[in-house]
Amino acid sequence: MADATRLYKRAAGVEQPAPVLHVGRGCAFWAGATAYLGDHQGGAPVLLVGLYGKFRLRLQGGPWLTCRAAIIPPGVSHELDFAGEPFAALYLEPNLGASGVLSPLLRNFSETNRALIGDSAEIPLFRSFYEDSSSVQWLEDALSDVTMFARETSNAELIDPRLSAAVDLLHAHYADLTPVDDLARRVGLSASRFQHLFTRQIGVPFRRYRAWSRLRGVWRQVAEGASLTEAAHASGFFDSAHFAHAYRRTFGKAASDGRRIARTTQSADGPR
Numbered sequence: 676m677a678d679a680t681r682l683y684k685r686a687a688g689v690e691q692p693a694p695v696l697h698v699g700r701g702c703a704f705w706a707g708a709t710a711y712l713g714d715h716q717g718g719a720p721v722l723l724v725g726l727y728g729k730f731r732l733r734l735q736g737g738p739w740l741t742c743r744a745a746i747i748p749p750g751v752s753h754e755l756d757f758a759g760e761p762f763a764a765l766y767l768e769p770n771l772g773a774s775g776v777l778s779p780l781l782r783n784f785s786e787t788n789r790a791l792i793g794d795s796a797e798i799p800l801f802r803s804f805y806e807d808s809s810s811v812q813w814l815e816d817a818l819s820d821v822t823m824f825a826r827e828t829s830n831a832e833l834i835d836p837r838l839s840a841a842v843d844l845l846h847a848h849y850a851d852l853t854p855v856d857d858l859a860r861r862v863g864l865s866a867s868r869f870q871h872l873f874t875r876q877i878g879v880p881f882r883r884y885r886a887w888s889r890l891r892g893v894w895r896q897v898a899e900g901a902s903l904t905e906a907a908h909a910s911g912f913f914d915s916a917h918f919a920h921a922y923r924r925t926f927g928k929a930a931s932d933g934r935r936i937a938r939t940t941q942s943a944d945g946p947r
Contacts, residue, residue: 691761695804696939698895699815701771702822705894706763706805712755712927718879718887720774721747722765722781723755724795726802731756734788744781744795748774749878749887751789755927763801766891768846769877770839771822775831779824797821811940834876837862841873845885849892850911855881886921893918893930898939903930 694707703719706726714736723730724744733739733754734747747753755762767777778784784793800817804810833839840862845851853861859869873881889910896906904915907930912918922930 692805692808693938695810695814696894696898697811697814697818698891698898699940700819700822701768702818703766703768703891703894704763704804704814704818706761706801708759708761709757709928710759711757713923714752714754715923715925715927716752716879716883717747717749717766717925718884718890719749719766719768720777720878722767722777722795722797723747724763724798724801725757726761726763726798726805728760730758730760730762732790732792734790737788740787740792742792744784744793744798746774746777746781746784746791748789750883753790761805763798763805765797765801765818765821767822767825768842769834770842770846772826772829772833773831773876774878776822776826776829778831779828780821808938811938814940835872837864837869838873838876841869842877842884842888845888846891849889849895850909852911887925890921890925893922900939 691708694705697704722744723732723746725742729741729743731739731741732745733756735752739756765777765780767774778791780797781791781793781795784791786792800821804814804817834842841858844858844861855870856866859866862869864872870881873884877884879887889912892910893903893906893912896909897903901909907915907918912921919930922928
């Protein structure tokens with residue numbers, strides 16, 4: 676990445692910190708360095724920021740854009756080029772609200788192909804998560820403050836409480852593959868109404884979100900100390916090929932046991 680695009684530089688000779696992974700109350704957070712993430716679609720809205728400079732983003736096969744921060748809605752295909760530089764990703768779960776909840780975390784933004792492109796006042800905070808080796812002790816409270824601020828200042832509608840209950844069930848039992856008809860009945864909806872409402876309010880079909888929830892479960896297991904293989908099995912991925920496909924489709928790269936070296940923290944699911 677050219678120096679002209681860098682707004683902040685790490686001290687020369689300082690070893691690059693280990694990645695940071697957090698799976699917590701209504702959100703997940705990752706910060707680390709990578710190069711290129713191929714075409715992928717998330718199951719939850721994500722705020723992406725370059726920790727030290729700009730990155731390149733390609734939306735739905737369109738032209739490459741250069742930005743410092745972006746919010747990508749669930750289900751929007753995109754590619755990312757960080758040129759080996761550190762970045763942060765904050766994924767927000769629908770039990771905190773619809774995709775628009777994240778918009779207060781951007782400034783000077785414009786909309787392109789359903790994504791919001793701009794800058795973010797949260798970059799120094801996210802950078803401190805990455806640089807401070809003790810951040811696992813206070814990261815959860817800081818993220819809770821950030822997400823609560825976003826929820827309270829956005830105009831985004833809250834999702835139907837019946838969908839929120841279904842999301843909570845998925846988070847608590849991410850390896851469970853209860854048929855959608857049974858889950859819909861459990862929250863008081865017909866299967867057809869449940870799936871229609873889910874896609875409209877969450878942004879992706881139920882099946883796609885359940886795959887995301889299981890991958891989130893993998894991250895949570897890793898945060899609790901499991902290896903990636905152990906975490907995948909605990910989250911219901913008994914076929915390694917299925918897990919590899921789901922991971923690449925969602926994150927744009929192959930899963931790697933290198934994630935085990937991350938500084939990790941986790942907490943109970945659900946909003947405060």
